[in-house]
Amino acid sequence: MPTFDYRADDALGQRCKGRLDADSSRHARQLLRERGLWPRQVRESSGFSLAGLPSGSRRLSAAELALLTLQLSTLVQAGLPLEEALHAVARQSARRRVTTLLSAVRDRVMEGHALASALGLFPTAFPELFRATVAAGERSGHLGHVLEQLALYTQARQAARQKIQMALVYPSILMLASVAIVGFLLGYVVPDVVQIFLDSGQSLPWLTQALIAVSGGVRHYGLFALSVLVLLVGVWRWSVRQPLWRLRWDRLALRIPLLGELLRAMEAARFASTLAILGQSAVPLVDALEIAAAVIGNRSIRGRMSEVARSVREGGTLTRGLELSGDIPPMMLHMIASGERAGELDRLLARAAEQQESSLAARIALVVSLFEPAMLVLMGGVVLLIVLAILLPILSLNQLVN
Secondary structure (H helix, E strand, C coil): CCEEEEEEECCCCCEEEEEEECCCHHHHHHHHHHCCCEEEEEEECCCCCHHHCCHHHHCCCHHHHHHHHHHHHHHHHCCCCHHHHHHHHHHHCCCHHHHHHHHHHHHHHHCCCCHHHHHCCCCCCCCHHHHHHHHHHHHHCCHHHHHHHHHHHHHHHHHHHHHHHHHHHHHHHHHHHHHHHHHHHHHHHHHHHHHHHHHHCCCCCHHHHHHHHHHHHHHHHHHHHHHHHHHHHHHHHHHHCCHHHHHHHHHHHHHCHHHHHHHHHHHHHHHHHHHHHHHHCCCCHHHHHHHHHHCCCCHHHHHHHHHHHHHHHCCCCHHHHHHHHCCCCHHHHHHHHHHHHHCCHHHHHHHHHHHHHHHHHHHHHHHHHHHHHHHHHHHHHHHHHHHHHHHHHHHHHHHHHC
16 A cells, blocks of 8 residues: 655644555545545655665664564554554654565555565565564464564563673773874884984893884884785675685684683573574474574584484484584583473573573673773783883983983
8 A cells, every 4th residue: 555645734724744554645635634634735655665775774773673573562462453553663663764664564464465474575674583483473373472572582682782782892992092092102102202312322222122113113014004904804804704714714713712602602592592482482393493593693503503403303302402512501401401301491491591691791791891901901011111111221321321
């Protein structure tokens, strides 16, 4: 159904504007008159086709997806028909791209398609996990409840991501400030000070000579080194978009002592929480395993989780498959095994995911708390070396004068 933008006068003569769906411009004017409005201008909304939007504007952030899912679940649970709920959420949104996406989804639903099928037209906005859970909710007849679970899940993932990002803000700023200060000292301050000692003709201590060499390198080759660094970053970003190189980088990241353990813990929490929400939405275990494996970021772990899904499809147990993969912590394995034996796999998966995320947040906080004083000590040590390199020739001059 087309969408029309209108400008009209209300019963008090005040101007108003808005948007409504109608079969034609004449039908839109009729609907406005039924609302007690006098239409002045009615025209079909331009640029409302999703095909005309840039690919980047078809995405939804985690916060936007969680908000519209929660609003949709509230309206559906209140008994509102799905197409009316989609229309209400689309009108409620203040962002044009969200309104466009939901209106396009609503048009497909009104044509007779299922909601999951309509969402499947926009995979960049609605990920596979979201669509599979919605499809399970439609099959079970509990779409509102499933949407509410999805909203809570998305909000929890967004909150965890923001917590990690906020924890890394201060260390990142501190590291950048340290590099900038040291670069400024070596490039502009040290050469002018050291030039005095060079003009005196005396022999300089080895620390001062090393500082002069480093300072000269920064001044003469700093831009070249920065260009090489930018080039290397560009090559690295290109390589991570290639499947084979991405797999190699992911394997290498898992071998780094501290980072590898954090990555394994993070992916284990994501896998367990995804599997839990799919299981609670009545998605079959094998299908849920394949979807949960697909949302894992590390390609190496993703491949092993896909093997777990294959082994379960062939009749193996989930616990045994996860144990062979070697990516799930022992505590999570014990909880999953208990859930399989007791028939409460979904509940214990959710508990295991919560515990893993709490443990992961504590470990990240510990690493960040150690990183900050380490950066301060490192920065202080570098500045101390620079000061010593400058003071040693001064002390030598004093000794010669005496």
